[in-house]
Amino acid sequence: MRFEAITIKDIATALGLSTSTVSRALRDSHEISVETKKIVREYAEEHNYRPNPIALSLKEKRSRSIGVVVCEIANSFFSQIINGIESIAYDRGYNVIISQSHESYKREVLDLSYLASRSIDGLLISVAMETTNFDHLKSLHDKGLPIVFFDRVVDDIDTHKVIIDNSTGAYNATVHLMKNGFKRIAIVSISEHSFIAQGRLNGYKKALQDNNIPEDEKLIRYCEHGGQNYEELEQVMDSLFSQKKKPDAVFAGSDTMTMGILRYFKSKKMKVPDDIALVGFSNSENADLLQPALTVIKQPAFEMGKKATELLLKMIEAKRQDKTFENYVLPAELVIRESSEKK
Amino acid sequence: MRFEAITIKDIATALGLSTSTVSRALRDSHEISVETKKIVREYAEEHNYRPNPIALSLKEKRSRSIGVVVCEIANSFFSQIINGIESIAYDRGYNVIISQSHESYKREVLDLSYLASRSIDGLLISVAMETTNFDHLKSLHDKGLPIVFFDRVVDDIDTHKVIIDNSTGAYNATVHLMKNGFKRIAIVSISEHSFIAQGRLNGYKKALQDNNIPEDEKLIRYCEHGGQNYEELEQVMDSLFSQKKKPDAVFAGSDTMTMGILRYFKSKKMKVPDDIALVGFSNSENADLLQPALTVIKQPAFEMGKKATELLLKMIEAKRQDKTFENYVLPAELVIRESSEKK
């Protein structure tokens, strides 16, 4: 079954006009008589004519669609970002094509080759946790595809970037824990290589320094796959809590890990916050409904999507290439609830 | 900035061949000499040639992309469905364009006109809660656009449909509550007009009947907007609990409402399940982490997405129109946790 639409040619034949006349009439050209315009428009309206966007794309060499690559749309943080992206893109007449990498490098490369072959006009991407080789992105960037990175950016590709102030977010969370009397604060972070992990770790370390608490390497742990599979997280947590001097608080570096760690504590019958405090990055809408209500660092995801899209459309629609790029930093917000306050 | 790719013409010029020869060489036609093929292929490889899908679409009158309309991707149920859709679509070389209606009729109509104008080959849709007039869908259907409905289907449009066995799901949940000693079980349902609400309500009523408990209209409530805004839900809950004979259990008709109702109980300091039991439809990955861990009716979302996509691609790729349509029903699973068990 194929879905066939009416074309300019159909209208022209039906009305005994040429296609160019019809085309111009529909575009309200001043060189067409009012009467002809009226006839054409009425016929087009009646038959619900819509210009074929594919033909237009071919002609204009642009598809009016932008590609988005995130790890997972089922993650609140990313679905909120996508809402932000759409809010701008649709208003400006751009189509959004979403792909998921599921944190896999292989899948990301595949997604990208797919999107590129779909002739997108630009790309918004938050790279997968696994990705350490950026050649696939560099090659697209070199070919001139406008790219804006958000959240998980690639340092050595020169383009617009929209990030969260991970360092300050982590700093505030750590200070908050210390103010509430926690002494041995562990950090469970996503992949060590990631830009984000670095920022969060720096904030954490700075908070310790500023409060004259010595760093303890034994309290710093990484999940290569960002806790996507619970087993990885469980192993890390087991090793963390099998130490003699156990942590009294955990700071989790991502939404998935925050939930995973809470699940771990439940399974071990560890009471939060009495036995152990928990603070984590999360954009979950339901953090207040958890047991206990979770103190989170919430990121302005919607804003991030909006900003990244604005920058991308600016690049796409620019007449000439601009060599100065923005590095836009958005603040994260600490939302204090039960999980971090000693009773 | 525009991103320009290499074309067949470029290859032809560079190699001193005609475009048709290059085209045939790339498609491994037997009428091209092995040598020419080799030269062409190597050049194409080296310059990373990719056929322009837009030109192909124009020629083939198909875009190899399918449109998806859901209310909200931030909802686990729908994001899991989308994962199912992608798992099939990408394998078969189809692109997925996702739109959100945010439960708004107006937005749905807009999304659809947008998708149709993007010349999608087919449509997967779960209609918005607000939608009661289906002319926009009928018109597309009449024009021959292949459509498969999932979850929230439209009864009087004749095409494939993939649904959950809402009735049995609701029946099992209600029976479970009764077995646990709850007597006055209220149901808070999504929009009364919806197909789904009817199924869930029927299951609920049948469970009461089978156990000789009389129906009580005062225990049956609706949220027109499916609890998208908390105020609506709050009003409904207030009226439900301002009655003399209060319910001792609530059965919630959607993910959003399940979470909203739990939030309501917390705000009113009502203990679940001691003061009031709660069971609801939900596909949240974190229902076990809530306070209390939530008994839910979980839907096979991933499967649903897969099945709907398979049916759609079958329609799209069928040579002639098939007039017999499937009405595929998937089972829902009751996952029992604390929120429904009296201590």
Add this chain to the structure above:
DNA sequence: TTGTACGCGTTATCAC
């Protein structure tokens, strides 16, 4: 004011 011809990238058809 309207029509003709061309090009966007590709492939199918026909010619050589």
Add this chain to the structure above:
DNA sequence: GTGATAACGCGTACAA
């Protein structure tokens, strides 16, 4: 075995 041409739907420079 290879090349020329037409066609997909559209907009526009040029011609009338």
